[in-house]
Amino acid sequence: MQEPTRTLVAGVDSSTQSTKVLVCDAETGAIVREGRASHPDGTEVHPDVWWDAFKEATSGGLLDGVEAISVSGQQHGMVVLDDGGAVVRPALLWNDTRSADAARDLIDELGGARSWAQAVGTVPVASLTITKLRWLAVNEPELAERVHDVVLPHDWLTKRILEDGTRTRAELVTDRGDASGTGYWSPASGEYRADLLELAFGRVVGVPRVLEPSGAAGRTGSGLMVAAGTGDNMGAALGMGLSPGDMVVSLGTSGTVFTVHDKPTSDPSGFVAGFADATGRFLPLVCTLNAARVLTAGARILGTDLAGLDALALKALPGSGGLVLLPYLDGERTPSLPEATGTLGGLTRDNMSPENVARAHVEGMLCGLADGLDALTAQGIRPQRVLLIGGAARSRAVRAIAPEIFGLPVTLPDPAEYVALGAAKQAAWSLAAQTNKMSQPNWVSSEPVVLDPTGGPGHDVVRAAYRSLLDTVHGGAKAPF
Secondary structure, three states: OOOOOOOEEEEEEEOOOEEEEEEEEOOOOOEEEEEEEEOOOOOEEOOHHHHHHHHHHOOOOOOOOEEEEEEEEOOOOEEEEOOOOOEOOOEEOOOOOOOHHHHHHHHHHOOOHHHHHHHHOOOOOOOOHHHHHHHHHHHOHHHHHHOOEEEOHHHHHHHHHHHOOOOOOOOOEEEHHHHOOOOOEEOOOOEEOHHHHHHHHOOOOEOOEEEOOOOEEEEOOOOOEEEOOEEHHHHHHHHHOOOOOEEEEEEOOOEEEEOOEOOOOOOOOOOOEEEEOOOOOEEEEEEEOOOHHHHHHHHHHOOOOHHHHHHHHHHOOOOHHHOEEEOOEOEEOOOOEOOOOOEEEOOOOOOOOHHHHHHHHHHHHHHHHHHHHHHHHOOOOOOOEEEEEOHHHHOHHHHHHHHHHHOOOEEEOOOOOHHHHHHHHHHHHHHHHOOOOOOOOOOOOOOOEEEOOOOOOHHHHHHHHHHHHHHHHOOOOOOOO
8 A cells, every 4th residue: 555645844953063954744743864964163164064064964865855944043143245145254153252342332332231122122242143243344344345245044054055056046035033133133123223233334234034934935946945944942942832831941052041922022131132933923032151061061070971970960969068150161141241261169178079069060050041041030921831952951960950940840852853843844834835824833742751859959049059159250240030
């Protein structure tokens, strides 16, 4: 008996570290095949690296039979193009902090943080594209003169896919989710702020057209439909099918806390970035630079691996004997402390054990994310549960300690490449929209596992100690919650 014909779609996660591609059944979301390729480490990279990784990840016929594709990419990265569409300089990525001074200058020039929050929902930090444009204008003026357009990583890869095998230049397009992370597009108005582009760069440059959530960027020469694409956090939210009250804590290279919301947010403290999502709603988000790599660094100084760190941390009592880690090992985005370094406080002869040091790394990383949960709550969002995802969510110590630190029910969804899955869902949605079937695909996932706290003073004592050290070392860095 012949199997029924399936419609296949593909989702691409072009992240800081790698390209991951999922090919899915458009009706059910079932994963049919997948591919992966690595990216080089660093905070700037030529976009051709992403194209090479995409080609490697999709080699061997991975896209055979696929009817639509969508790209979800790392947010904020600055890709500048000349009037011929060529890349002017390597892209500056979200984790490049050289534009920290530019962020501070831009805040002052517009009249303060509140003015920025009202204008675009987000107060500039070094991660945002607009600060990188200012850095380019000041530090590389000859290159800045050549810039005709500025796009984001997902925009560039979408364009490159459309142009593959053709001699036609594709239109530059983006979506509202990724555009909301630039610092010059307003989620509230749904429009670019040309005045802010001019403020940052000295002149207005070309920007991509913003497509609707189910819109299509076009078709390749072979007929493959390319959807609008989106940012990585927006892709993850779409892939998980979030409902209001679902608070995602993602522990990857960076740490993020986000949820879907029915109205735009505006946080003058700068803790909460007021993004849009990939569905027409909004995605208030808190991002830290330091997450999974805090655990890796802790394991290294203890002369063990991640499994060894887990074992040590679980032998220590909650509170780590009074040891507290401010985990700003790569500077920090939230709070905005780009030049900060890590601090291990509360040391005594009695508590300086490998077990306490290991647990302090886990507790410190989670306390930074718990502050993010509080910042979202201060925006009028009512959290119901935490969905814990990302590479570090596999840690036994993280799973045991997180419910104590967060003070909320913590659930563990099935491990999945949610960013790529969200991009695939967007491709299916866009494909359906071409035949006037406008609703999002209803891909059903299994019910997440609820984690039980191990018991202890985590939510009160540990977080109070963390905030006390933060205030001592970086006075005034705390958010208003």
